[in-house]
Amino acid sequence: MLRSMYSGVSGMRGFQTKLDVIGNNIANVNTVGFKAGRVMFKDIMSQTVSGVTAPEDGESGGINARQIGLGVSIGSIDTLHTAGSAMTTNNPLDLRIDGDGFFLVKLSPDQEDPFLTRAGDFHLDAARQLVTSDGFLVCDIDGEPLEPLDEEVTAFSISANGTIVQKMSDGTTEEGAQIGVGKVSNPEGLEKIGGNLYRMTLNAHADGELITTAANSIEDGTGAIVPGQLEMSNVDLTGEFTEMIVAQRGFQANSRIITTSDEVLQEVVNLKR
DSSP: OOHHHHHHHHHHHHHHHHHHHHHHHHHTTTOTTOOOEEEEEEEOOOEEEEOOBOOBTTTBOOBOOEEEOOOEEEEEEEEOOOOOOEEEOOOTTBEEEESSOEEEEESSTTOSSOEEESOOBOEEOTTOOEEOTTOOEEBBTTSSBOOOOOTTEEEEEEOTTOEEEEEETTSOEEEEEEBEEEEOSOGGGSEEEETTEEEOOTTTSGGGOOEEEESSOTTTTOOEEEETEEEOOOOOHHHHHHHHHHHHHHHHHHHHHHHHHHHHHHHHHHTTO
């Protein structure tokens, strides 16, 4: 069977995966805190028809190897953790991290390791707990859920390092708990689990250990928390539509390779007639 036919099949599979990733990026163009994906290709092992011959001084020259490629495969599907644009909402519970770091959230206090997210659209529930839209509890610098706000708190604001500054019913001002931030060495190593959430892996940080710290920390390199703003998706529609055209034409070209290979095989079969 012709090698070109299998090369074309591998190319179609690769570009189909690329279109899947592009479609997901475009679908999440308005998702808060979403990070775009990118597909990278690599060639499959080549078949060596003849090997290399070394040159001999004054007698013969060297001969290069003759190799035939066997197609393409997916090298990686990267998550691009570049910063998305800021959207001002003036809602004090909308938070954006201006730099590196992730918010920490837990489904319940019994959960061992918190999830990470860049989506800072938080809310106060009936128990006066700071939660996400899905009811996950926002954690402090120790990775534990924040304590509910006291009934005597009439208003509050959040500082750049995540400290909740509370205004009490008697007119005094007190510092409350501090919103925590997670820092990982390799954000691309995090595992997406849906709902704008990431889970720690062994490739995100050494031994899969999550560093919980404070925001706006020079020592840990975490960004400042900006209240009243949200980080939008980092998807670039212009680039995505351009890559979609490239993927579409690549898919068509590889399908043409299969069609041409089939025509060649048909000619071989017709030799018997």
